[in-house]
Every structure is written in structure tokens, then in C-alpha cells.
Amino acid sequence: MARQSGDVIVDLRNISLRFGGVKALTDISFDVREHEIRSIIGPNGAGKSSMLNVINGVYHPQEGQIHFRGQLRRRMEPHHAAEQGIARTFQNIALFKGMTVLDNIMTGRALKMRCNFLQHAFYWGAAQREETAHRLKVEEIIEFLEIQSIRKTPVGRLPYGLQKRVELARALAAEPHILLLDEPMAGMNVEEKQDMCRFILDVNDHYGTTIVLIEHDMGVVMDISDRVVVLDYGRKIGDGLPDEVKNDPDVIRAYLGGAH
Amino acid sequence: MLYREAGQFKSSYAEDGRIFPIRQDRIGFALLMLAFGVVVPLLANEYWLKAILTPVLIFSLAAIGLNILTGYAGQLSLGSAAFMAVGAFAAYNFILRVDGMPFLLALALAGLAAALVGVLFGLPSLRIKGFYLAVATLAAQFFIVWVLVKFPWFSNHSSSGVVTAQEVRILGYAFVSPEAKYVLTFAVVAVLALAAKNLVRSATGRAWMAVRDMDVAAQVIGFRLMRTKLLAFAVSSFYCGVAGALYAYTYIGTVEPEGFNLDLSFKILFMIIIGGVGSILGAFLGAAFIVLLPILLDNLVPALFGDALGAGFASNLQLIIFGGLIIFFLIVEPHGLARLWQIAKEKLRLWPFPH
Ligand SMILES: Nc1ncnc2c1ncn2[C@@H]1O[C@H](COP(=O)(O)OP(=O)(O)OP(=O)(O)O)[C@@H](O)[C@H]1O
Numbered sequence: 001m002a003r004q005s006g007d008v009i010v011d012l013r014n015i016s017l018r019f020g021g022v023k024a025l026t027d028i029s030f031d032v033r034e035h036e037i038r039s040i041i042g043p044n045g046a047g048k049s050s051m052l053n054v055i056n057g058v059y060h061p062q063e064g065q066i067h068f069r070g071q072l073r074r075r076m077e078p079h080h081a082a083e084q085g086i087a088r089t090f091q092n093i094a095l096f097k098g099m100t101v102l103d104n105i106m107t108g109r110a111l112k113m114r115c116n117f118l119q120h121a122f123y124w125g126a127a128q129r130e131e132t133a134h135r136l137k138v139e140e141i142i143e144f145l146e147i148q149s150i151r152k153t154p155v156g157r158l159p160y161g162l163q164k165r166v167e168l169a170r171a172l173a174a175e176p177h178i179l180l181l182d183e184p185m186a187g188m189n190v191e192e193k194q195d196m197c198r199f200i201l202d203v204n205d206h207y208g209t210t211i212v213l214i215e216h217d218m219g220v221v222m223d224i225s226d227r228v229v230v231l232d233y234g235r236k237i238g239d240g241l242p243d244e245v246k247n248d249p250d251v252i253r254a255y256l257g258g259a260h
Numbered sequence: 261m262l263y264r265e266a267g268q269f270k271s272s273y274a275e276d277g278r279i280f281p282i283r284q285d286r287i288g289f290a291l292l293m294l295a296f297g298v299v300v301p302l303l304a305n306e307y308w309l310k311a312i313l314t315p316v317l318i319f320s321l322a323a324i325g326l327n328i329l330t331g332y333a334g335q336l337s338l339g340s341a342a343f344m345a346v347g348a349f350a351a352y353n354f355i356l357r358v359d360g361m362p363f364l365l366a367l368a369l370a371g372l373a374a375a376l377v378g379v380l381f382g383l384p385s386l387r388i389k390g391f392y393l394a395v396a397t398l399a400a401q402f403f404i405v406w407v408l409v410k411f412p413w414f415s416n417h418s419s420s421g422v423v424t425a426q427e428v429r430i431l432g433y434a435f436v437s438p439e440a441k442y443v444l445t446f447a448v449v450a451v452l453a454l455a456a457k458n459l460v461r462s463a464t465g466r467a468w469m470a471v472r473d474m475d476v477a478a479q480v481i482g483f484r485l486m487r488t489k490l491l492a493f494a495v496s497s498f499y500c501g502v503a504g505a506l507y508a509y510t511y512i513g514t515v516e517p518e519g520f521n522l523d524l525s526f527k528i529l530f531m532i533i534i535g536g537v538g539s540i541l542g543a544f545l546g547a548a549f550i551v552l553l554p555i556l557l558d559n560l561v562p563a564l565f566g567d568a569l570g571a572g573f574a575s576n577l578q579l580i581i582f583g584g585l586i587i588f589f590l591i592v593e594p595h596g597l598a599r600l601w602q603i604a605k606e607k608l609r610l611w612p613f614p615h
């Protein structure tokens with residue numbers, strides 16, 4: 001794993017997030033460097049998903065600061081995050097159920113498309129040219145993720161593993177700088193996991209995409225991560241290289257004593 | 261000729277994006293347009309043109325409007341008739357008060373007026389969803405009709421509140437005969453239906469469906485909920501508004517605000533449920549079905565049962581059939597007649613070799 005990590009791209013400082021009385025995150029600080037694969041691990045309910053939701057503006061922490069490329073972000077909304085080049089997948093697949101695979105992935109291109117609705121209503125001319133140009137890019141991704149044969153299938157009819165892959169495709173369609181992946185391999189068999197690992201590493205390698213990954217499979221995490229953050233009960237209990245984290249007594253205790 | 265796509269390979273993504281990717285469908289559609297645009301007005305009798313074909317087209321347009329909002333953007337509305345009323349009365353006032361107002365411009369302005377009102381009543385959709393939004397649109401339904409009754413200016417101080425649509429003239433030609441009115445309606449509906457189809461198969465349509473299916477994911481991708489929902493309200497109301505204006509000018513001729521009541525709103529909702537939620541074709545199928553069923557029953561019941569069942573029977577039977585069908589489609593086939601048509605075509609594509 002000799003990838004070159006770059007400058008700090010996301011810097012989270014003293015983040016605290018509460019839902020009523022529930023403290024989902026307490027005083028968490030860590031950073032993400034350009035081009036790295038940064039994993040977040042921890043037992044169930046540790047606050048991993050909440051952390052991703054804070055990074056792309058779905059949740060707004062009560063305390064703390066987020067610096068993005070060195071600039072302080074105040075109350076960022078999800079679409080701002082998207083405009084900044086942050087894309088993500090969800091723990092519980094959040095595909096558009098009534099649409100085909102192709103249409104789902106095409107939505108990922110939305111921010112790159114310029115035509116307005118009047119041009120769409122007319123269709124021929126600018127709108128069709130734009131549609132075709134973006135279709136080309138989407139086809140590249142479809143080929144990369146090896147889902148050519150299900151292009152026109154409504155996503156609701158696909159098995160779980162393929163849905164996860166389509167969701168990744170949709171996120172990749174935005175050509176993101178930062179990709180947030182919330183348990184992309186959950187519920188997959190070994191073979192599907194291997195495929196998914198390969199895709200994640202390829203994306204990271206080919207496009208230099210920074211990846212923040214939540215994953216429960218320790219084998220996978222230790223294998224592909226550059227650095228790992230460990231959360232437990234909303235607090236950070238470990239942070240460092242995979243080997244350091246693996247041997248950290250606090251981390252071992254959390255995993256042995258926790259719900260896992 | 262077998263219905264097949266064998267040998268028809270798509271060589272570009274533009275071809276793949278066609279409305280009718282299969283050649284037989286394109287030919288069939290062209291023939292259909294020719295039939296309804298040219299042959300029907302030449303051959304059909306006055307009753308069919310006036311009482312069936314013209315209203316089917318107008319209701320189809322309103323159903324397309326509601327389908328954009330409810331079927332594609334996922335915002336349930338019970339106010340379609342009120343937006344039709346806005347269109348009808350806007351057209352009436354534009355033609356009445358602006359000298360030399362061209363009819364087609366008045367039609368477009370009627371749509372825009374309805375769109376504006378639609379956006380206004382769409383604002384609550386940013387906060388509320390589903391059932392509660394339906395109630396909010398219900399309020400729009402009553403409020404708009406109330407305003408049109410309350411301020412006599414809208415009906416040019418007509419004592420009964422009823423207004424008579426002015427003569428329709430385009431480039432000096434007066435559309436008086438049922439044939440002429442039908443052809444005008446057909447042309448307007450065809451153009452707007454095509455525009456709607458284009459909208460829903462492009463990025464605008466994907467934005468609507470994304471917001472409908474999973475609004476958090478839509479936001480995370482970069483869609484702005486407010487803009488997307490309000491655009492759906494605007495476009496939807498535009499279609500209803502134009503439909504309302506046509507209703508007044510090429511169909512019944514005299515309208516009053518109370519004519520655009522909740523019953524009509526429900527009728528349009530039933531059209532999209534039976535025809536197919538989220539389908540442009542479904543809007544036409546649903547409208548045709550709902551206009552034709554009562555006529556069919558009126559003729560069929562006496563023929564089958566004679567007078568034995570009494571006069572009220574046919575209309576009761578009609579209600580029973582509607583109720584049954586709506587429950588059937590809601591539960592069994594939410595994509596309506598349009599989906600049944602699609603399934604039939606898929607079967608035909610394989611026939612006579614079912615594997
Ligand atoms: N929208 C919300 N409203 C209320 N509480 C929430 C919300 N989201 C998360 N929480 C709470 O915050 C805590 C952390 O949840 P989170 O989903 O971030 O954990 P996680 O580490 O992703 O767990 P898992 O491994 O099960 O996915 C939990 O106690 C959860 O109940």
C-alpha cells in the first residue's frame with residue numbers, strides 16, 4: 001500500500017452532535033488527507049454514520065468546526081457538499097426505487113448538466129447533445145463496475161449486492177473528489193466483497209479519489225485503509241495506521257466488551 | 261408483420277434515448293397521430309367530436325398536469341380543477357381586457373397564471389408531505405373557487421357568475437365548428453404532451469423522480485428540493501391551466517367557477533390512477549376510460565337488461581365499477597392501464613415463441 005497521501009482536505013475539530021438527549025458524537029477531531037482511504041470503525045451505534053452525515057451536511061453538529069480545503073464551512077447543506085465534490089453511498093441503500101439503473105446513475109451527473117427545463121421540454125438540440133455526452137461518461141462507469149447487463153432494469157428488482165454497486169456507480173457519476181462510503185460491503189458474500197474492494201481500490205488509484213469508508217469487516221479495513229479512526233459511544237478512542245489501531249488496548253477493549 | 265425488435269440495433273445513445281425505440285412502435289404512433297389528427301375530424305360525427313373526443317383530449321392534458329406533480333414528483337394534489345379554473349378565467353379576462361389578444365397567447369398566459377398560483381400553493385410542500393399536503397391542496401381547491409366567486413371582476417360582473425367564452429380566432433380564422441375546435445384542441449394537446457414526455461425523460465424528470473423516491477439522497481446528489489418541487493408545481497399547474505382554458509373555449513363554451521369543483525379534481529385523480537401513475541400515455545388512457553365508461557354503460561345496460569333494472573341502475577353501476585377499479589389499480593397495479601399495455605407489448609414481443 002504505497003499510495004501517496006496529500007494535504008489535509010477535510011479537517012474536523014471538536015465535533016459534538018446531539019439528538020435531544022442522545023449524544024451521537026462527543027468532541028471528535030480527526031482529518032482526512034487527499035487521496036487516502038480513511039476508514040471509520042466502531043461497534044454498532046458508535047456514531048460512524050452520524051460522522052459521515054456531518055461531513056456532507058445532512059446533520060449539523062451543535063459544536064465544532066469543519067474545515068474543507070483549509071476553509072471554514074459554516075452550516076453546509078447537502079447540496080453544497082455535492083457542489084464541493086463530495087459524493088456518498090448510504091448504509092441502507094438509498095437508490096431511486098422507481099427508476100432504472102441507468103436513470104439512477106444519470107442523476108449523479110445532475111450538477112454537471114447545464115440545460116434548463118425549457119430546453120428539456122424541447123429536447124432536440126442542446127438538451128439531447130448534453131444527454132448523450134453525459135450518457136457516454138455514465139457508460140464508462142457502468143463498464144468499470146461491470147453492470148452493463150442491468151442498465152435498463154428498475155433498481156427495485158435487483159438483488160442487494162447489485163443495488164450497492166449501482167449506488168456506488170451513482171456516486172462515481174459525479175466524479176467526486178471525496179467519496180463517503182457507509183458500509184458498502186454489508187450483507188455481501190465473500191466474492192461480492194472482493195469485487196467491491198477491487199472497485200474501491202481502483203477508484204482510489206485511477207482517479208485519486210479520497211475515500212472515507214465505514215466498514216465492519218476488520219480484514220477488509222486493515223487491508224485497504226491508509227489510516228483508521230475508531231469510535232465508541234460517540235467518542236474517538238483510536239486513530240492511526242491500521243497496525244497501530246489493531247494493537248491499541250482501548251480499541252481491543254471496545255471491540256471485546258462492546259455489542260460486537 | 262411481427263412485432264419484433266430483432267435486427268434493430270441501436271448504434272448511438274441518441275437512438276437509445278428515443279421515445280419509441282422499436283420501429284413498429286414509431287410507425288404505429290405516426291398512424292395513430294394521422295388517424296386522430298386528420299381522419300377523425302373528417303369522418304367522426306358531431307356527437308363524437310363534441311361530447312367525447314374533445315373532452316378526452318382536454319382531460320388528458322389536465323391528467324398529464326396532475327401526473328407530473330403526483331406521478332413524477334410525488335406530491336399528491338387534490339386541487340387540479342382549481343388550477344383549471346384559474347386557466348379558464350385568466351384566458352377569459354386576457355381576451356376580454358386586452359385588445360387584439362391572440363388566442364394562443366391568451367392560452368399560454370392562462371397557463372402561466374395557473375403556474376404562478378400553483379407555485380404559491382406549492383410552497384407548503386417544502387414543509388409537509390403526503391396526506392397533509394393533500395389537505396393543503398384541498399384548501400387551494402376551495403379557496404381559489406371562492407375567490408373567483410367572491411370577486412365579480414373575474415367574471416366581468418356577470419349576474420349569474422357564468423361567463424361565455426369569446427369566439428376563438430387564430431389568424432383571422434374562426435374556430436366555430438366542432439371539427440375546427442377538435443383540431444385546435446388536438447394540436448395544442450399533442451404539442452404539450454410531447455413537451456411533457458421530453459421533460460420526464462430528461463434531467464428535469466429525473467430530478468422530479470429522485471425527489472419523489474428518496475428526498476435525502478436527492479439532496480445529497482445536489483438537487484435542491486425547493487426548486488425541484490416548485491418547478492413541478494409550476495409545470496403541473498401550467499398544464500392544468502391550459503386544459504382549463506381549452507375546457508372553456510373549445511369544449512363547453514360557458515363556464516362558472518363552481519364548475520371546477522372538487523368532483524372534477526377527483527375525476528382527474530381517478531384518471532391517473534386508472535390510466536397509470538407516472539405515465540404520459542396513462543393520462544390519455546385514463547381520460548378516455550373515464551369519459552367513455554358512463555357512455556358505454558348508458559348504452560349497454562338497457563341493451564342487455566332492458567328497462568327492468570330502472571333508470572338509476574346504470575349510474576349506480578357506474579359508481580360501483582369506478583370504485584372497484586380504483587381499488588383494484590391502487591392495490592394490484594399502481595401503474596394502471598399504461599402498465600397493462602406495456603405488459604401486453606412485452607408478451608407480444610416474444611409471441612409466438614414464449615421463451
Ligand atoms: N436522526 C437521528 N435521530 C435520532 N438519533 C439518531 C439519529 N441518527 C443517529 N442517531 C443516534 O446516534 C447514535 C449513533 O448512530 P449512528 O447511526 O451514527 O451509529 P453507527 O456507528 O453508524 O451504527 P451502525 O454500525 O449500527 O450503523 C445512535 O444512538 C443513534 O440512535
Ligand SMILES: [Mg+2]
Nearest residue numbers: 048049050091
Ligand atoms: Mg451506521
